[in-house]
Amino acid sequence: MIRLLIADDQALVRGALATLLGLEADLEVVAQVGTGSAVVPAAREQRADVALLDIDMPDGDGLAAAAALTASGLGCRSLIVTTFGRPGYLSRALEAGASGFLVKDTPPEQLADAIRRIHGGLRVIDPTLA
Numbered sequence: 175m176i177r178l179l180i181a182d183d184q185a186l187v188r189g190a191l192a193t194l195l196g197l198e199a200d201l202e203v204v205a206q207v208g209t210g211s212a213v214v215p216a217a218r219e220q221r222a223d224v225a226l227l228d229i230d231m232p233d234g235d236g237l238a239a240a241a242a243l244t245a246s247g248l249g250c251r252s253l254i255v256t257t258f259g260r261p262g263y264l265s266r267a268l269e270a271g272a273s274g275f276l277v278k279d280t281p282p283e284q285l286a287d288a289i290r291r292i293h294g295g296l297r298v299i300d301p302t303l304a
Contacts, residue, residue: 176293179205179222179250181213181239183231187278191226191255198286210234214242217250224289227272229256229263237263237270244271251292255285264303274298 178201182188185208192203204220207213211233217225225243227236234242240252251273256263259277267275273292276285277300288298 175202176200176289177202177204177221177223178289179203179207179213179217179220179225181207181210181216181225181231181236182228182255183208184228187228194282195286195289201286201289208232210236210239213239214246214248217243217248218246222248222250224273224293225250225252226255226289227252229254229258229267237266237272240267240272241270253288253292253298255280259300259303261303264299275303276300277302 180191188206195201196203205216207216210231227239229236243250243252253274254267254272255276257278264275291298
């Protein structure tokens with residue numbers, strides 16, 4: 175079972191992702207947070223394997239959260255899932271230690287597959303940005 179943390183400041187998006195990913199037999203959403211500063215404490219408390227991070231969040235964005243997760247030594251990998259599909263954000267995400275970068279219009283089955291690949295140690299980049 176892959177334990178997921180979802181970080182997005184929009185409650186509707188956060189809940190929809192949790193519901194959608196919760197339908198996958200091998201994925202379990204163990205935490206949902208709405209701010210960047212809540213990511214590392216939630217990942218630590220819930221022992222998350224993969225964190226889905228929006229870029230634009232209050233109190234620390236997803237890029238800062240990815241860097242904090244990397245520095246924490248928790249072993250929680252991060253996947254940026256954002257509407258901002260720009261090469262500059264991609265390079266900043268990779269520099270922060272993110273294992274993947276997808277835009278929010280990615281089909282659900284591809285998102286679930288990306289999570290599995292990242293959990294397995296691979297890097298996933300949205301094909302439109304690669």
